[in-house]
Amino acid sequence: SEEMDAETFIGYLSAAIPLAPVSYRLLVCLAIEQAAGLEGDSANAGARTGALERERIASHLGWLAQLGRQLGFAWLTQRAATLQLQVREANRDSLAALEPALRTLGTRLERTPLLKSRLKGIGLLPTESSDLRGPVARAADEGGDAWARLRQRLAEISASLGLIKSGGEPALPVLRDVGDVSGTGEATVDTPRGEARLSLKLERGHVKSYKLDTACSQHIGLVPKLVEGQELGDALLAVGSLDLSPWEVTS
Numbered sequence: 001s002e003e004m005d006a007e008t009f010i011g012y013l014s015a016a017i018p019l020a021p022v023s024y025r026l027l028v029c030l031a032i033e034q035a036a037g038l039e040g041d042s043a044n045a046g047a048r049t050g051a052l053e054r055e056r057i058a059s060h061l062g063w064l065a066q067l068g069r070q071l072g073f074a075w076l077t078q079r080a081a082t083l084q085l086q087v088r089e090a091n092r093d094s095l096a097a098l099e100p101a102l103r104t105l106g107t108r109l110e111r112t113p114l115l116k117s118r119l120k121g122i123g124l125l126p127t128e129s130s131d132l133r134g135p136v137a138r139a140a141d142e143g144g145d146a147w148a149r150l151r152q153r154l155a156e157i158s159a160s161l162g163l164i165k166s167g168g169e170p171a172l173p174v175l176r177d178v179g180d181v182s183g184t185g186e187a188t189v190d191t192p193r194g195e196a197r198l199s200l201k202l203e204r205g206h207v208k209s210y211k212l213d214t215a216c217s218q219h220i221g222l223v224p225k226l227v228e229g230q231e232l233g234d235a236l237l238a239v240g241s242l243d244l245s246p247w248e249v250t251s
């Protein structure tokens with residue numbers, strides 16, 4: 001692949017993953033800064049964390065809206081989609097103001113008996129499933145089915161709100177000046193769908209080559225086991241509960 005200067009590469013990779021552009025922007029910044037020998041960016045760490053956690057909340061709300069569509073819960077689709085739009089560009093104060101609405105949504109979902117009975121036991125992962133990441137991995141200890149993954153994402157929305165409250169004002173990650181440096185760097189970011197890892201080679205400030213490993217590339221392999229012998233509706237819910245992004249399935 002042809003080499004790109006650092007800024008072009010950041011734009012390229014974050015545009016290539018439209019469901020989590022902030023996560024991948026941060027991932028590239030971290031890998032390039034490491035290749036350039038720069039220490040951790042303590043000055044902007046709070047802002048970077050804020051932007052990452054805000055994206056996590058918005059992403060989980062997008063997943064909830066999709067779940068609402070799959071289940072025919074129009075109220076859920078509408079509520080989650082509206083909140084997702086409000087969260088996406090919100091500053092710290094606006095996010096704090098949205099917290100009661102987000103908590104109310106979570107409480108309502110956990111108390112919807114029909115929802116629990118529809119998701120319990122669906123998409124149960126085999127215990128020997130390897131290299132699980134993100135919410136799918138964290139829910140594996142809590143029962144490992146679609147209901148556990150729903151509850152895990154709700155818990156993460158709460159946790160992300162807490163991190164934003166105690167951190168800096170969310171701001172898009174901006175690459176620090178690396179000049180014409182050469183080197184190799186790698187970074188890992190816990191994106192909304194799980195850990196993504198990037199390693200790259202920098203030559204005179206240009207990205208010469210890179211290797212990206214995403215959570216969805218690992219999770220796509222779970223699909224055959226999850227849908228085997230299932231009725232269509234259950235199979236769709238099972239696959240949906242993994243929150244696969246087609247853009248993040250890298251070969």
